[in-house]
Amino acid sequence: MFWLIGVCAAVLLLISVRSRAEWLLNFILRMVMGSLTILAINAALLSLGISGGIGLNATTVLTSGILGFPGLAALYGIYFYKSL
Numbered sequence: 001m002f003w004l005i006g007v008c009a010a011v012l013l014l015i016s017v018r019s020r021a022e023w024l025l026n027f028i029l030r031m032v033m034g035s036l037t038i039l040a041i042n043a044a045l046l047s048l049g050i051s052g053g054i055g056l057n058a059t060t061v062l063t064s065g066i067l068g069f070p071g072l073a074a075l076y077g078i079y080f081y082k083s084l
Contacts, residue, residue: 027065034064034072041076054079 035056042053054060054075063071
């Protein structure tokens with residue numbers, strides 16, 4: 001009986017660690033892709049003659065990591081709203 005409880009606990013522990021690792025990897029990938037997207041959009045805006053853009057700092061990187069591309073859209077929406 002104890003052996004069965006031990007095996008079940010080990011399986012639950014492995015699933016929990018795997019789920020956290022998957023979440024962390026997803027978060028890091030969203031941060032990297034968000035940073036690259038910010039740089040690409042800023043370069044495109046600069047080529048169109050629009051100076052400024054979103055700065056690449058900890059706040060914007062964390063926003064893109066937590067919220068993903070909708071967070072980037074919100075950042076650029078706020079930027080364009082402030083520039084009106």
